[in-house]
Amino acid sequence: MKKSRDPLEPKADKATVRRHNLSLVLRAVHDEGEATRAAVAARVGLTRAAVSSLVEQLLAGGFLTESGKTFSGHAGRPGTALRMARTGPAGLGVEVTVDYVSVCVVDLAGTDRVRLTEHLDNRNVPPGEVLARAARIAARTLESAAEQDLRPAGVRLALPGLVSGGRVRQAPNLGWEGVPAEELFAGALRAARPGLPGLPTGSDNEANAAALAQLWFGEGEAGTGRARSFLYVSGEIGVGGAVVVDGELLRGAHGFAGEIGHVVADAAGPECRCGSWGCLEQYAGQAALLRGAGLDGDAGARGVAELERRAGAGDTRALAALERAGRMLGLVLSGAVNLLDPEAVVLGGVFRGLMPWLGRAADEELARRVVSGLWSAGGGRLRASSPSGDAARGAAALVVRDVIADPVQYAERSSAAEGDAART
Amino acid sequence: MKKSRDPLEPKADKATVRRHNLSLVLRAVHDEGEATRAAVAARVGLTRAAVSSLVEQLLAGGFLTESGKTFSGHAGRPGTALRMARTGPAGLGVEVTVDYVSVCVVDLAGTDRVRLTEHLDNRNVPPGEVLARAARIAARTLESAAEQDLRPAGVRLALPGLVSGGRVRQAPNLGWEGVPAEELFAGALRAARPGLPGLPTGSDNEANAAALAQLWFGEGEAGTGRARSFLYVSGEIGVGGAVVVDGELLRGAHGFAGEIGHVVADAAGPECRCGSWGCLEQYAGQAALLRGAGLDGDAGARGVAELERRAGAGDTRALAALERAGRMLGLVLSGAVNLLDPEAVVLGGVFRGLMPWLGRAADEELARRVVSGLWSAGGGRLRASSPSGDAARGAAALVVRDVIADPVQYAERSSAAEGDAART
Numbered sequence: 015m016k017k018s019r020d021p022l023e024p025k026a027d028k029a030t031v032r033r034h035n036l037s038l039v040l041r042a043v044h045d046e047g048e049a050t051r052a053a054v055a056a057r058v059g060l061t062r063a064a065v066s067s068l069v070e071q072l073l074a075g076g077f078l079t080e081s082g083k084t085f086s087g088h089a090g091r092p093g094t095a096l097r098m099a100r101t102g103p104a105g106l107g108v109e110v111t112v113d114y115v116s117v118c119v120v121d122l123a124g125t126d127r128v129r130l131t132e133h134l135d136n137r138n139v140p141p142g143e144v145l146a147r148a149a150r151i152a153a154r155t156l157e158s159a160a161e162q163d164l165r166p167a168g169v170r171l172a173l174p175g176l177v178s179g180g181r182v183r184q185a186p187n188l189g190w191e192g193v194p195a196e197e198l199f200a201g202a203l204r205a206a207r208p209g210l211p212g213l214p215t216g217s218d219n220e221a222n223a224a225a226l227a228q229l230w231f232g233e234g235e236a237g238t239g240r241a242r243s244f245l246y247v248s249g250e251i252g253v254g255g256a257v258v259v260d261g262e263l264l265r266g267a268h269g270f271a272g273e274i275g276h277v278v279a280d281a282a283g284p285e286c287r288c289g290s291w292g293c294l295e296q297y298a299g300q301a302a303l304l305r306g307a308g309l310d311g312d313a314g315a316r317g318v319a320e321l322e323r324r325a326g327a328g329d330t331r332a333l334a335a336l337e338r339a340g341r342m343l344g345l346v347l348s349g350a351v352n353l354l355d356p357e358a359v360v361l362g363g364v365f366r367g368l369m370p371w372l373g374r375a376a377d378e379e380l381a382r383r384v385v386s387g388l389w390s391a392g393g394g395r396l397r398a399s400s401p402s403g404d405a406a407r408g409a410a411a412l413v414v415r416d417v418i419a420d421p422v423q424y425a426e427r428s429s430a431a432e433g434d435a436a437r438t
Numbered sequence: 439m440k441k442s443r444d445p446l447e448p449k450a451d452k453a454t455v456r457r458h459n460l461s462l463v464l465r466a467v468h469d470e471g472e473a474t475r476a477a478v479a480a481r482v483g484l485t486r487a488a489v490s491s492l493v494e495q496l497l498a499g500g501f502l503t504e505s506g507k508t509f510s511g512h513a514g515r516p517g518t519a520l521r522m523a524r525t526g527p528a529g530l531g532v533e534v535t536v537d538y539v540s541v542c543v544v545d546l547a548g549t550d551r552v553r554l555t556e557h558l559d560n561r562n563v564p565p566g567e568v569l570a571r572a573a574r575i576a577a578r579t580l581e582s583a584a585e586q587d588l589r590p591a592g593v594r595l596a597l598p599g600l601v602s603g604g605r606v607r608q609a610p611n612l613g614w615e616g617v618p619a620e621e622l623f624a625g626a627l628r629a630a631r632p633g634l635p636g637l638p639t640g641s642d643n644e645a646n647a648a649a650l651a652q653l654w655f656g657e658g659e660a661g662t663g664r665a666r667s668f669l670y671v672s673g674e675i676g677v678g679g680a681v682v683v684d685g686e687l688l689r690g691a692h693g694f695a696g697e698i699g700h701v702v703a704d705a706a707g708p709e710c711r712c713g714s715w716g717c718l719e720q721y722a723g724q725a726a727l728l729r730g731a732g733l734d735g736d737a738g739a740r741g742v743a744e745l746e747r748r749a750g751a752g753d754t755r756a757l758a759a760l761e762r763a764g765r766m767l768g769l770v771l772s773g774a775v776n777l778l779d780p781e782a783v784v785l786g787g788v789f790r791g792l793m794p795w796l797g798r799a800a801d802e803e804l805a806r807r808v809v810s811g812l813w814s815a816g817g818g819r820l821r822a823s824s825p826s827g828d829a830a831r832g833a834a835a836l837v838v839r840d841v842i843a844d845p846v847q848y849a850e851r852s853s854a855a856e857g858d859a860a861r862t
Binding site for chain 1 (some may be wrong): 451582600608637681688690691694695715774778810811
């Protein structure tokens with residue numbers, strides 16, 4: 015006999031529904047930090063019995079752990095607290111820039127658990143060699159992760175350029191054009207870990223990854239809360255950007271949104287590496303900042319540290335250079351704010367440390383130019399980024415997000431990988 | 439005995455589910471234009487029996503009609519075709535600009551059924567008087583609509599300024615500041631229709647309404663299809679803008695996104711009414727275009743017609759003015775494209791008719807300045823708007839959208855209104 019069903023409920027395959035509900039429960043615990051079964055049931059709108067069955071499966075799969083601790087101060091029978099597992103499923107993020115490679119492993123809660131950063135000069139090094147370096151650093155990071163029983167579900171690269179479909183279309187400051195970055199990295203990682211299974215590899219623009227890390231991990235400044243719609247602008251050799259709207263990254267039709275470094279600040283300005291003239295990067299990029307203060311434009315992180323030192327000591331030339339850069343930054347930001355009306359503008363990269371000197375000029379320019387007095391200088395909408403949210407962590411967290419969205423897929427893949435390993 | 443239910447299905451109240459499913463079915467017919475019950479069932483994932491029951495209710499409520507026509511050329515039993523009703527539920531849109539008021543009524547299919555436009559001068563007229571004029575025009579439009587048996591569920595105002603929470607924060611070209619537009623209009627409409635029930639009133643920025651009309655009703659240009667992510671820029675006295683991402687309007691944190699007219703084109707440029715300097719409006723707004731060509735900046739629609747005539751006749755001064763404006767427009771658009779990576783940029787308002795002369799300069803400037811050669815001049819990403827999608831129709835369609843999202847609410851409201859009318 016066919017089971018009767020409510021004709022008003024949409025049809026759905028039972029295994030699909032269970033798979034979806036496993037993700038709902040996992041996500042609920044993730045977002046709450048810790049929660050009882052009853053709290054999860056209330057949040058996701060399933061019965062307590064259904065949640066218990068799903069939780070058992072997630073505990074057995076190593077996605078959740080359970081503490082003996084009980085909640086007090088609540089009505090009803092106390093429950094044990096569920097938390098995201100601190101071992102097992104994890105994400106690997108690899109940030110490659112001109113000056114350094116930074117690799118991190120985050121666990122299911124998004125906590126940064128292993129971090130390996132190497133400062134090196136990736137200028138004028140062939141892309142294959144840069145990515146092979148990055149893969150060797152990643153392999154060492156994975157060894158540390160394995161000692162902590164963390165097993166990344168995949169790896170995500172964060173790269174300073176136009177990234178789409180696994181390739182870098184253009185990364186002018188690295189000198190890359192049309193580089194199949196995912197393929198090169200994955201090959202190099204297999205070579206660096208002979209006998210071990212490869213990892214599914216993804217890639218993203220580094221400002222995008224950093225903006226997501228700000229969204230997920232950046233502490234809100236006192237009184238301002240954490241913005242869900244903001245423009246993220248990162249000062250590096252180039253000036254990167256990303257747009258977050260209602261907690262989602264705006265990617266654009268080709269995946270290339272956020273290129274604020276190439277918004278024109280002065281149409282009659284100097285030629286830019288991108289082929290245009292007078293781009294923001296020519297006024298507020300690292301090289302322009304350093305040269306403006308009388309330093310070597312290629313001095314990198316050391317140069318920026320020296321610029322901060324001089325500005326702190328009241329060096330007039332350094333202060334004037336930072337104010338000029340801040341004005342140009344504010345000018346371009348005012349256009350972006352008029353167009354997007356974000357809650358906040360978050361400044362990262364070298365701008366973070368330079369905020370005390372360029373922040374005020376930028377904020378004033380915003381107040382002068384944002385329509386209808388909607389921007390008040392000193393109102394806290396121009397913010398420094400949080401150091402706990404960087405591109406490597408954002409990239410790693412994107413991998414974890416995929417695990418949470420479909421824990422069954424992770425379980426299937428890892429048992430297949432164990433089978434492969436056993437056969438080797 | 440309690441009915442047993444699948445513990446994995448989320449709980450949902452039966453009336454709520456039915457209400458939601460009525461909307462799903464109505465939306466399916468709306469999007470398809472015409473459809474059989476079987477086609478609707480396949481689309482929404484409900485059983486044929488469930489769809490039939492929902493369709494009966496929607497036919498009885500006057501939301502759908504059914505033709506005797508049967509489909510041929512398909513396998514299976516032919517079905518009768520369902521369509522959106524051409525009478526009954528409708529939407530009223532009212533566009534107020536400096537130079538005209540345009541009111542339209544659209545039916546459930548979004549078709550423009552009644553249109554009344556009055557060209558008049560709203561400069562230096564108190565806001566209450568402008569809105570009272572608009573209400574009188576709306577009242578006459580409603581009379582025509584009633585003769586066609588169309589009963590608008592509400593009215594939406596489209597206004598050229600920063601609109602939020604029913605108020606116009608600022609509309610510099612009308613000279614409005616802090617005007618409670620919805621309240622003033624609703625009061626004037628009640629006064630213009632004594633004894634008739636009032637209409638729920640909403641309001642929006644006019645570029646937003648026009649952009650939605652482009653999204654919903656603009657024909658795609660040959661070969662380009664209809665973009666779902668685009669920047670809409672409208673040349674009027676001011677330059678308005680709106681950002682559509684994946685078929686949704688980007689509203690911004692305060693509802694003020696899209697103000698591209700006040701993005702800076704030249705930091706050292708002339709002061710703008712908004713308080714900033716060198717805004718795009720100072721170079722590509724209607725007054726700047728006219729003055730650049732040696733015409734009276736306040737000549738309005740007649741002036742623009744004269745400008746088109748002169749450009750068509752090869753007048754050098756007119757052509758030079760349009761090329762200059764096109765370059766400045768392209769300059770600012772390049773920044774917006776670098777930031778948003780839209781599929782297309784759609785030019786409306788006076789820019790539509792002036793496209794043959796300012797379009798090429800703008801397109802070339804975009805090609806020079808959008809990163810990484812992502813913009814090819816002549817590639818069709820810079821488009822003229824479709825005349826069938828204007829702000830009044832977009833505003834009216836927003837009302838219809840609300841009806842489709844919850845037909846039960848419309849039915850409840852209109853029976854309450856009939857009750858009121860009977861008591862009067």
